[in-house]
Amino acid sequence: MxxxxxxxxxxxxxxxxxxxxxxxxxxxxxxxxxxxxxxxxAIIKEFLAKENKSVDGACFAVAGPVIEGRVKTTNLxxxxxxxxxxxxxxxxxxSVHLINDLEAIARxxxxxxxxxxxxxxxxxxxxxxxxxxxxxxxxxxxxFLTWDGIRYVAHSSEGGHSDFAPTDKxxxxxxxxxxxxxxxxxxxxxxxxxGLPHIYRYLRDVEHISEExxxxxxMDAASDPSFVIxxxxxxxxxxxxxxxxTINIFISxxxxxxxxxxxxxxxxxxxxxxxxxxxxxxxxLQPSHFMQQFKKKGRLSGLMTRIPVHVVTSPAALSGAxxxxxxxxx
Numbered sequence: 001m002x003x004x005x006x007x008x009x010x011x012x013x014x015x016x017x018x019x020x021x022x023x024x025x026x027x028x029x030x031x032x033x034x035x036x037x038x039x040x041x042a043i044i045k046e047f048l049a050k051e052n053k054s055v056d057g058a059c060f061a062v063a064g065p066v067i068e069g070r071v072k073t074t075n076l077x078x079x080x081x082x083x084x085x086x087x088x089x090x091x092x093x094x095s096v097h098l099i100n101d102l103e104a105i106a107r108x109x110x111x112x113x114x115x116x117x118x119x120x121x122x123x124x125x126x127x128x129x130x131x132x133x134x135x136x137x138x139x140x141x142x143x144f145l146t147w148d149g150i151r152y153v154a155h156s157s158e159g160g161h162s163d164f165a166p167t168d169k170x171x172x173x174x175x176x177x178x179x180x181x182x183x184x185x186x187x188x189x190x191x192x193x194x195g196l197p198h199i200y201r202y203l204r205d206v207e208h209i210s211e212e213x214x215x216x217x218x219m220d221a222a223s224d225p226s227f228v229i230x231x232x233x234x235x236x237x238x239x240x241x242x243x244x245x246t247i248n249i250f251i252s253x254x255x256x257x258x259x260x261x262x263x264x265x266x267x268x269x270x271x272x273x274x275x276x277x278x279x280x281x282x283x284x285l286q287p288s289h290f291m292q293q294f295k296k297k298g299r300l301s302g303l304m305t306r307i308p309v310h311v312v313t314s315p316a317a318l319s320g321a322x323x324x325x326x327x328x329x330x
Contacts, residue, residue, distance in 0.1 A: 009138030059325030
C-alpha cells in the first residue's frame with residue numbers, strides 16, 4: 001500500500017491507496033491544517049497511527065522546486081528530503097518520492113473523469129497537443145504536459161514566480177502600489193491566496209473603495225484572510241463591493257497569465273485551471289468574463305478561442321501523487 005499527500009501552504013490532504021484500487025479510490029483519507037505541524041513526517045506518522053495502517057511506499061506532492069529528492073517549501077518553513085522521510089517512516093529509500101505539486105496535478109490530467117472537470121471553453125482540442133495547468137492555491141503553480149510518442153509526460157515549473165505584467169491601467173496602478181512594498185512582484189503576489197489581500201489593500205488605499213469594519217476585523221484575525229475576502233465577495237445577500245472587486249481583478253489576472261502559459265507551451269490539448277482559490281471562486285468564474293480576458297492576445301486572439309479551457313473540480317494533486325507512487329516500484 002502507498003501513502004500519498006498533497007502538501008499545501010494552508011492544508012494537507014493525505015490518503016492511503018492500493019494498487020488494486022488505483023489513484024482515484026483512497027482506502028483512508030484526511031485533511032489537516034499544515035502549519036499546525038512541525039514537519040511533513042509528523043503529519044504522516046499521526047495519520048498512519050490513527051488509521052493503524054502500514055505502507056511500503058510514499059509519494060508526496062509539495063509546493064516548491066524538487067531538486068534531487070529535496071525541496072525547500074515555498075510557503076512553509078520546511079525543508080523536505082526523500083532520504084529523511086524514508087528513514088523516519090521506516091521505508092526503503094527508493095520507495096519514497098517527492099514531486100512538485102503542479103507536476104502532480106499535471107500527472108492526473110490524462111486520467112481525469114468527466115465528473116472531475118467543468119468546461120469554460122470547449123474549443124477545438126488537438127489530439128496529443130501540449131496541455132497547460134495553472135493552479136492558484138496559497139501560492140500560484142504552473143505546469144504542462146507534452147506527448148512523447150507513447151504517453152503524456154508532466155513537467156514542473158516555477159512560472160508562478162515570473163514577473164507580474166499588467167494588461168490595463170488598473171493593473172498598472174496595482175503594480176506601482178506593490179513595487180513600493182515588495183522586493184519582487186510576481187504573478188503569485190496578485191494571483192493566489194496570498195495575492196488576494198494585496199489586491200484588496202490596493203483597492204482600499206489607492207482607489208479608496210470603502211471597507212466594512214467587520215470585514216477588516218475578520219481579516220486581521222484570520223490565519224488566511226483570502227477566505228474572508230472570497231466569502232464576502234460571493235455572498236448573495238450583503239455582498240461587499242471591495243471584496244467583489246478584488247475577485248474580479250483576480251480573475252482577470254488569472255485569465256491573462258493562463259493565456260500567457262497557454263501560448264508559451266502552445267497548449268492545443270487544453271488548459272486546466274486547478275487549486276483551492278479557483279475552487280472557492282468557481283461561482284464567480286463566469287466563462288464570458290474569463291474567456292474575454294483569456295482571448296486578449298491581439299493577432300493570436302483567434303488561436304486562443306480554439307484552446308479548450310477546463311476547471312479541475314477534484315483533488316487532482318492527491319490523485320496525481322498517488323498515480324506517481326503506484327507507477328514506481330515499492
